[in-house]
Amino acid sequence: MSDSVITETAPDAEDVVDARPDEHAGDDHGHDDHGGHHSSLGLSNIKLAMWLFLGSECLLFGGLISTYMLYRNRHSANLGPDQLWDIPFTSASSFVLLTSSLTMVLAVSAANRKDIRATKIFLGVTSLLGGLFVAGQIYEFTTFYREGLGFTTSLFSSSFFTLTGFHGVHVSIGIIMLVATIGMLQKDKISGDKAEAVEMVGLYWHFVDIVWIVIFTLVYLIPA
Amino acid sequence: MQAVTPTTTVKSVTSRVRIARLSAVAVLAAAVAGCAQDAPQDTWDPAGPNAQKIHSLDNVVYAIAGVVGVIVFAVLSVAFWKFRDRGQPIPEQSHGKPALEIVLTIIPAMILIGVAIPSVSTLMALNKTDDTECIINVTGQQWWWEVDYPVQEGCGGIDEPIVTSGQMVIEAGTKVLVRGTSRDVIHSWWIPRLNGKRDMVPGRVHTVRLEADEPGIYAGQCTEFCGLSHANMRMEVVAMEPDDFAAWKANQVEAYVAPEEGTLAAEGESTFVAQCSRCHQVDGLTDNDGELVIARPDQNVWSGAAPNLTNLMTRNTFAGASWDLLSNECRADVWEADSADVGAAYLEGVSESCLNEVELREWLRNAPAKKPMYTDPESLEETNGLPRGMPYLALSEDQIDQLIAYLLERK
Amino acid sequence: MAIIERPTESPATEAPAPSASTSYGYLRRPVETKGWRSWAFTVDHKKIGIMYGAVALFFFIIGGLEAGLIRLQLAGPDGTILSADKYNQMFTMHATTMVFLFVMPMAAAFANYFIPLQIGARDVAFPRLNALSLWTFVFGGIFINTSWILGGGADGGWFMYAPNSSVPFSPSNGIDFWTLGLLITGIASLVGAINLIVTVLNMRAPGMTMMKMPIFTWMGFVTQMLLLFAMPVITVALFLLMFQRSFGATFFSVEAGADPLLWQHLFWIFGHPEVYIIVLPAFGIVSEVLPVFSKKPLFGYPFVVFSGAAIGFVGFGVWAHHMFASGLGPVSVAVFSVATMAIAVPTGVKIINWTLTMWGGKLKFTTAMLFAVGLIVEFTIGGLSGVTHAIAPSDTQQTDTYYIVAHFHYVIFGGGVVGLFSGMYYWWPKIFGKMLSETLGKWNFWLMMIGMNLTFGPMHIIGLQGQPRRMYVWTEYRAGEGFFNLGFWNLVATIGTFVLAIGVFFFLINIWVTHRPGSKTPPAPADPWDARSLEWITSSPPKEYNFARTPVVSDLDEFFHRKYEDVGEGDQHEYVQHMTGEEVIQNEEDNADLNIHLPAPSYWPMVLAFSLPVLAYGVIYSTLLILAGAAIATMAMFGWALEPADAPQSDYDPTDDGGETSKELANV
Numbered sequence A: 001m002s003d004s005v006i007t008e009t010a011p012d013a014e015d016v017v018d019a020r021p022d023e024h025a026g027d028d029h030g031h032d033d034h035g036g037h038h039s040s041l042g043l044s045n046i047k048l049a050m051w052l053f054l055g056s057e058c059l060l061f062g063g064l065i066s067t068y069m070l071y072r073n074r075h076s077a078n079l080g081p082d083q084l085w086d087i088p089f090t091s092a093s094s095f096v097l098l099t100s101s102l103t104m105v106l107a108v109s110a111a112n113r114k115d116i117r118a119t120k121i122f123l124g125v126t127s128l129l130g131g132l133f134v135a136g137q138i139y140e141f142t143t144f145y146r147e148g149l150g151f152t153t154s155l156f157s158s159s160f161f162t163l164t165g166f167h168g169v170h171v172s173i174g175i176i177m178l179v180a181t182i183g184m185l186q187k188d189k190i191s192g193d194k195a196e197a198v199e200m201v202g203l204y205w206h207f208v209d210i211v212w213i214v215i216f217t218l219v220y221l222i223p224a
Numbered sequence B: 001m002q003a004v005t006p007t008t009t010v011k012s013v014t015s016r017v018r019i020a021r022l023s024a025v026a027v028l029a030a031a032v033a034g035c036a037q038d039a040p041q042d043t044w045d046p047a048g049p050n051a052q053k054i055h056s057l058d059n060v061v062y063a064i065a066g067v068v069g070v071i072v073f074a075v076l077s078v079a080f081w082k083f084r085d086r087g088q089p090i091p092e093q094s095h096g097k098p099a100l101e102i103v104l105t106i107i108p109a110m111i112l113i114g115v116a117i118p119s120v121s122t123l124m125a126l127n128k129t130d131d132t133e134c135i136i137n138v139t140g141q142q143w144w145w146e147v148d149y150p151v152q153e154g155c156g157g158i159d160e161p162i163v164t165s166g167q168m169v170i171e172a173g174t175k176v177l178v179r180g181t182s183r184d185v186i187h188s189w190w191i192p193r194l195n196g197k198r199d200m201v202p203g204r205v206h207t208v209r210l211e212a213d214e215p216g217i218y219a220g221q222c223t224e225f226c227g228l229s230h231a232n233m234r235m236e237v238v239a240m241e242p243d244d245f246a247a248w249k250a251n252q253v254e255a256y257v258a259p260e261e262g263t264l265a266a267e268g269e270s271t272f273v274a275q276c277s278r279c280h281q282v283d284g285l286t287d288n289d290g291e292l293v294i295a296r297p298d299q300n301v302w303s304g305a306a307p308n309l310t311n312l313m314t315r316n317t318f319a320g321a322s323w324d325l326l327s328n329e330c331r332a333d334v335w336e337a338d339s340a341d342v343g344a345a346y347l348e349g350v351s352e353s354c355l356n357e358v359e360l361r362e363w364l365r366n367a368p369a370k371k372p373m374y375t376d377p378e379s380l381e382e383t384n385g386l387p388r389g390m391p392y393l394a395l396s397e398d399q400i401d402q403l404i405a406y407l408l409e410r411k
Numbered sequence C: 001m002a003i004i005e006r007p008t009e010s011p012a013t014e015a016p017a018p019s020a021s022t023s024y025g026y027l028r029r030p031v032e033t034k035g036w037r038s039w040a041f042t043v044d045h046k047k048i049g050i051m052y053g054a055v056a057l058f059f060f061i062i063g064g065l066e067a068g069l070i071r072l073q074l075a076g077p078d079g080t081i082l083s084a085d086k087y088n089q090m091f092t093m094h095a096t097t098m099v100f101l102f103v104m105p106m107a108a109a110f111a112n113y114f115i116p117l118q119i120g121a122r123d124v125a126f127p128r129l130n131a132l133s134l135w136t137f138v139f140g141g142i143f144i145n146t147s148w149i150l151g152g153g154a155d156g157g158w159f160m161y162a163p164n165s166s167v168p169f170s171p172s173n174g175i176d177f178w179t180l181g182l183l184i185t186g187i188a189s190l191v192g193a194i195n196l197i198v199t200v201l202n203m204r205a206p207g208m209t210m211m212k213m214p215i216f217t218w219m220g221f222v223t224q225m226l227l228l229f230a231m232p233v234i235t236v237a238l239f240l241l242m243f244q245r246s247f248g249a250t251f252f253s254v255e256a257g258a259d260p261l262l263w264q265h266l267f268w269i270f271g272h273p274e275v276y277i278i279v280l281p282a283f284g285i286v287s288e289v290l291p292v293f294s295k296k297p298l299f300g301y302p303f304v305v306f307s308g309a310a311i312g313f314v315g316f317g318v319w320a321h322h323m324f325a326s327g328l329g330p331v332s333v334a335v336f337s338v339a340t341m342a343i344a345v346p347t348g349v350k351i352i353n354w355t356l357t358m359w360g361g362k363l364k365f366t367t368a369m370l371f372a373v374g375l376i377v378e379f380t381i382g383g384l385s386g387v388t389h390a391i392a393p394s395d396t397q398q399t400d401t402y403y404i405v406a407h408f409h410y411v412i413f414g415g416g417v418v419g420l421f422s423g424m425y426y427w428w429p430k431i432f433g434k435m436l437s438e439t440l441g442k443w444n445f446w447l448m449m450i451g452m453n454l455t456f457g458p459m460h461i462i463g464l465q466g467q468p469r470r471m472y473v474w475t476e477y478r479a480g481e482g483f484f485n486l487g488f489w490n491l492v493a494t495i496g497t498f499v500l501a502i503g504v505f506f507f508l509i510n511i512w513v514t515h516r517p518g519s520k521t522p523p524a525p526a527d528p529w530d531a532r533s534l535e536w537i538t539s540s541p542p543k544e545y546n547f548a549r550t551p552v553v554s555d556l557d558e559f560f561h562r563k564y565e566d567v568g569e570g571d572q573h574e575y576v577q578h579m580t581g582e583e584v585i586q587n588e589e590d591n592a593d594l595n596i597h598l599p600a601p602s603y604w605p606m607v608l609a610f611s612l613p614v615l616a617y618g619v620i621y622s623t624l625l626i627l628a629g630a631a632i633a634t635m636a637m638f639g640w641a642l643e644p645a646d647a648p649q650s651d652y653d654p655t656d657d658g659g660e661t662s663k664e665l666a667n668v
């Protein structure tokens, strides 16, 4: 375990920069906060994984958005975006979602300060705002439905509901993650770095927000 | 230096490597040289300028591919032979020579640029649509092609639309523009000796150029997988001299002549009205009240179409050009006729003595048994009860006799 | 603290056990080290790799039997072995099975087993997610194949073009099984991709920079990147298709104004990267094998690395070459045509570098080497026919004929599968500690080579003679006469298939002969091939913890450089072996690390994976099942989240000899 061993077998290892790693094999739970993790990039595994996952998600939403853009004009005369959109309402709910990003940032910084109480509060506010957004979306969907726009009414409606529905499901999963994090903080069940766990949820949450900004711009604001 | 590796029988192995390589080259060479005359869909036997353009490009491309392949295999064989383990010392652990690498990267790139230029110009030439002399529409549906000639000045003048199926008749030497679409799924129009293929997509119109240098019959096949009977969705282009083509056009628009009273064919006519005319149009056919009979395939077949049978016996094949209307002997007279005589032979149509009665009967007796089609009444739930293809009609042998007599007059 | 594989020499220096280990979640973690449980719940990347491989091999045989039926049907004109309907299911399922259930998982097997070993890691970054990938793939594969007994397999062709995939055109449930099954296996690929990318980026042994990574790991890494970005696209396509078929949406219904080409774009944006996902792992394998048996480093390592990355990159921009006849318009066609030609350049770099690796070497033609050489030859043939497709005007004559079928079997079988076989022979002693018989191996190789050329070689002729693909019968009338007639060459192709099958059979015999109870095959030497990379610096098969000591890397080809020394002067090189492989390994063992912690097994990956087919059956048959599946999934996710990464110490204490672990609580 000592430097001498290294130099014995690899005499010319000048570029051996890393310190001896902790011997933990892959560890997806970050359960031990003793000892530094070895990571070649200096970014924790779980964070890297989340970034990769979000990279992949970009293409998922890319595909859904492209489908919507292709089909946005294919609807009957009186059930298109022009008749349905309630821009002030959706702007308001978009604003709610954006605000939740802010509270998420506050939660992460509280977690970094190890202020568990504030973390929980901000996570709670974030999930409430997220919940408000989802509620707004459900309200919007039911309004559209009552005006006659079902999932299968037209290509426009199918691709609209698919795109925004997928986003809504992402927000809902985010809310579950937020609530679960609060619960686990409460019960002290998070075995690894708490701040990192919160940050992870935050990454996901911000991503979902950014996707919404794109959707809001392309779907609602740019005229068909 | 000690050998850590278990030794192998190096010598016999290398020679076998060479045999494998040689046979691989032989297969490639055989493919490269593949221009036998006989398969009717041979892609290396162009019979018109469009296919010829592709073929000229092919010659270059296949030659380059062949040469590159031979070089790679030659170098490999030398390496196998020369550097096999004969106890030589461990070679230098060199990690490569960047200059050599770069050169060997640039060479293929240059070759490809060399190929790209003619291929793009050929592509553009093949996509020209403004110089054609005759427009013919094709519409694919499961599992046959409808061919129709809209009224136009092209094609030597067409005053009344002509609708036929399975076979497209054109004038040799005329630049034809095929406009195609589909009524259900994607099909692909392909007459290999005249041009490459083009998908015919529902909701879109795609075009493809066709031109035959000489009169003749050019075989084709639907090449986009379109369900159950994709294999049985064929087509033919029949190219003929201008006079013959004019005669063909005139024949197609001749007025309907009802069968003589009291003949078998006359009985066939009423059977036809009763059984067939809900799907199949025969132009000019009237019912007992003297009303024109208009087929409503849109209400009876899922794709909304069935072949127009007005001039069935002027065609040589039926049901997606999958079976001959001509018996074997008579078929040969048309298909193996000299180029100059093809038109005349084709215009003979199908006479009673030449009819391939066996297969036409099989068709009428039970079409889905001859050609796989989704027509089982029990499984038509998803298609609102409409069959995809021609259903089993439970005709008696007598009815079939009558129908054949009737159909024989449709020319 | 969990599995302690060797006694701690100085327990006092150990940090106290983390408090989280007292938390159990719902269930205690499984602790068996023997018996089926030790496999079913394992999170060991090696065991997972082996299971991936075994299941993939099983699906290879299934896919091969389907291919056999296809070829029997086409042996003569108007074949009657299969009905049109069964034939259409057969080639769809053949392709789906081979691509998604054989080649991809087999490559995943190698990646799983060898990427951690090649980078000197003890496991992958997320062992439980790894187990999840495995079981999702297994359950997804089984799910797709249950369609055979539940009304027939999918019948739309493996690229499932719309609108032929809509319910009116394919009323059976086959396509539903296909759609949902691929969504499930897609999860396996995506999770696996994230896992392996993190592993490669973050868990390399000290000293192993990216440019010292073994080339197989590099190619595996590029493959996983392709998966990461290609899977979501097909996921979108599959969701749209599912909504279309199961919930009445009209994404592909032309009557509703849909554009059928949308599906084609989505499918091929995934589909083209997919073909490189198939072949790059094989490229990685032969790039390991050729240097070993040439006794030279891989020629132009950085070029091979960057060309691999370039292939991956350009591969995302050429999808429309599958649509040259779809009516895209000449300008797009021209652009995609030229882009496709461009991809021949980086691929050519690989062929050239492999050839130059052998050039000047000291070649030993073992079975593994023969397969590697076989790949170069067969893939080049397939690649060159690929370039002829890239010429768009030529392709309009070739597309959807057997000439295409010839192309892709040469690259897929001659490239992908042959490369995987090379890997099997090369790494078998590493994985199982026994050498496969070289004699049987050579039979295997030659029969497979002859068989594949007899099967797929004639398809060039058949295709250029105008026989379209996906036809359940071909007719005498269109067969022609003379040397190039379709009848003869179709028959040859069918005969070739059986030669090929016998070749594959020899592989199975080889495994049996080597491993059957009472087999006299001695244990393999630790370094049978005089290998060069890190995975060999440990015992064969490796211990659960992979390396006695985390290796410290200073060279590409680290193992070689530990064994050999260049004593030449100036430009003269002379290599002397100053250590055998055994000695190197012994040296590592002598300096073994203390206190190796390994993640403990878990039930949850399998439970979570199991919920997916339940959900999928639910989509097809009943909402109740959807609810049941969702309940299982929720339970599994919470169990997972609450489960500590390691088993509590008392469950898994070391025994006195330091080897086996106790099983006193094994039956929890």
Ligand code: HEA
Pocket (backbone or CB within 6 Å): B065, B068, B072, B107, B108, B109, B111, B112, C159, C275, C276, C278, C279, C321, C322, C324, C340, C341, C343, C344, C347, C348, C349, C351, C379, C380, C382, C383, C384, C386, C387, C389, C390, C391, C395, C398, C399, C400, C404, C407, C408, C411, C412, C415, C416
């Ligand atoms: C392992 C999988 C794999 C690989 C690696 C490739 C590699 C290539 N493929 Fe292939 N392809 C498939 C699998 C694969 N393909 C499949 C499955 C299909 C059909 C799907 C379906 O329809 O079902 C298909 C179909 C397909 C088409 C569509 C055909 C059609 O349907 O009409 C095209 C068109 O451009 C194409 C091109 C290429 C090219 C240019 C390469 C290149 O990457 C090849 C590059 C290699 C070389 C060129 C050889 C070595 C190079 C040299 C020795 C250097 C010198 C060379 C020159 C100067 C030319 N492929």
Ligand code: HEA
Pocket (backbone or CB within 6 Å): C060, C061, C063, C064, C065, C067, C068, C069, C070, C071, C091, C092, C094, C095, C096, C098, C099, C103, C156, C157, C158, C159, C405, C409, C412, C413, C417, C455, C468, C469, C470, C471, C472, C497, C498, C500, C501, C502, C504, C505
């Ligand atoms: C990884 C991909 C992969 C692999 C390995 C293979 C392997 C084989 N393929 Fe496949 N194939 C595809 C991918 C693949 N194929 C794809 C994508 C298509 C397109 C489908 C579509 O159009 O939708 C296709 C289509 C396809 C067709 C065209 C069907 C058509 O268009 O109508 C044919 C026809 O000959 C064929 C044949 C074969 C054969 C003979 C093998 C052989 O190499 C198989 C050899 C293996 C075995 C035989 C198994 C092991 C043997 C035993 C256990 C012994 C017992 C077995 C027997 C006695 C038979 N394949």
Ligand code: CUA
Pocket (backbone or CB within 6 Å): B140, B141, B143, B186, B187, B188, B222, B223, B224, B225, B226, B227, B230, B231, B233
């Ligand atoms: Cu129509 Cu295939």
Ligand SMILES: [Cu+2]
Pocket (backbone or CB within 6 Å): C271, C272, C275, C318, C319, C321, C322
């Ligand atoms: Cu491709």
